[in-house]
Amino acid sequence: MAQTLSAAKKKRHSPRFRIDLMPYLFILPAVVIYVIFNLGPVLASFFLSFFRWDLLSPTTEYIGFKHYDFILNDDKFWNALSHNFTFLILAVIIPVWMGLFLAVFIYEIRRGRVFFRAALFLPAIFSGVVIAYVWKWIYHPFAGVLNPTLELIGLGAFTQSWLGNPKIALYSTFIAYTWASFGYSMVIFLAGLQDISTDIFDAARVDGANFWQKLIWITIPCLYDVFTFVITLRIFTAMGVFGVIYILTGGGPFYQSDVIDIYVFRMIGNFEMGWATAAATVNTVVVVFISTGFIKWREWRSWSS
């Protein structure tokens, strides 16, 4: 009796001492690849920004904040970052609200929902490279379509060197970015709208609510979390914009459309790894600060109201 009892006790306790390896085996390949080729380089970037280091020489020497000292005193760094902020402010407004209105329009119609959703999302499927070249040709001084169209409709005074004018080059790239971005917001808002109970809209219709009343008092409040997600997505893409600007202007003319990722890429190309990693680290801190700050603020606001 005592023997069987102790055996049972042992059996009950044994799993505590034996480590189940199976869960670890299942995650192992993913963890290895992820750590070596993604998370590792991110952490290395942070640590190496405190060392003198370039691609060519293997020696590293601790130099503290020297690289940061250079970056934070470099006008071109702040210039590039300020363009990311311009992009950010425009991006969290224009493609987001375009997407919302188009999603609401599609939600309101009966026939053709799938067609309009598919057609309006089309630009979002392309590589930034394709998007950039399409717009490079649209803006082209004499083979392009924009200037002749403006002349045709009597707005000839507005014809421009869209990518050559330092004052507007950044905004010209933003239009290309918007063309390829609003579709994302649209399909996410549309999915969010379809999750809202139709009872609410039916009740509103019975009460005689018009389009704007429904939008302001039902749709927008119900999509609170979807807004948070869509805007967060825009924060990331605006702070990390690269391909479209790299091809359309290369950051020019006179660095007037330069952004952080092009700045970092240029530093790497010049083998200035220390400055590149320091600039990338500052950018990372800024992005994480803005995005988590935004999400926390949204959570706090929804919780407090």
Add this chain to the structure above:
Amino acid sequence: MEFLSGKAQRRLQGAPFYFLLTLATVITLVPIIWVFASALKSNKEIRENALALPQEWRFQNYLDAWFGASFDEYFFNSIFITVTSVAIVLFLSSLAAYSFAKMRFRGNQMIFFLFLVGMAFPLSAKLGPLLSLMYELNLANSRFGLILVYVAGSLPFAILMLRAFFQGFPQELEDSAALDGCNRFQFYLRILLPLSKPSLMALGIFVFMGTWNEFFQALLLINEDSKRTLPLGLTAFQDEYFTDFALSFAGINITAVPVIIVYIMFQRNLIEGITVGSLK
């Protein structure tokens, strides 16, 4: 409006929405249609009247672009890199997501959190050391190396999405499979994967698009013409033929058409991949 039937009234209410949606669709699609039309024109036509439709359809432009540049190579590279990456991502992320979603082990939450963290970093945060690492491992300028980088980049989102999906599976399913003598790997292979086909499909198309379109890392890691992917090849092509308008337009279309075809075939899966991943 009392005299109108309910049906006609509803149709009339929808009219402004149809009007605005049609207008938005036209504005959205005009650039694409214009690029396709321009690729069929001669250089002279483009220079003299950029807005006019092609006088006669010159499909020769496409042949010139295809054979004049190495688009066949770029195309093969893109297919190879994208398909391999998608297959590896689906396999590794489903394995890991199953473990995170259904198994209890020390460090589960923490390791999963490490994957989440990866989604918060901008791409530029890893580029310098990544380039150096790839040269160290002899994986720079290599299709295989690029695949590893793409897989590592896609894993966080893939695991996040599949974990949420697997968590919805009832525990009884696994228990009864265990009673029938099914071990956990068999359960994963024979029951979990077949039941997850729609999710895997949505995720696969989403990863396919992202990988096919990727440019920044390819630009950094590949500098041999024979190893370029389509987006990278297109930039080289455009630099070379910048004065040959018709050929440039044809090159853009050659890059865009495969994506459009995949999109038309899998439109629902792709949009599901985006929205399911985002609303969970």
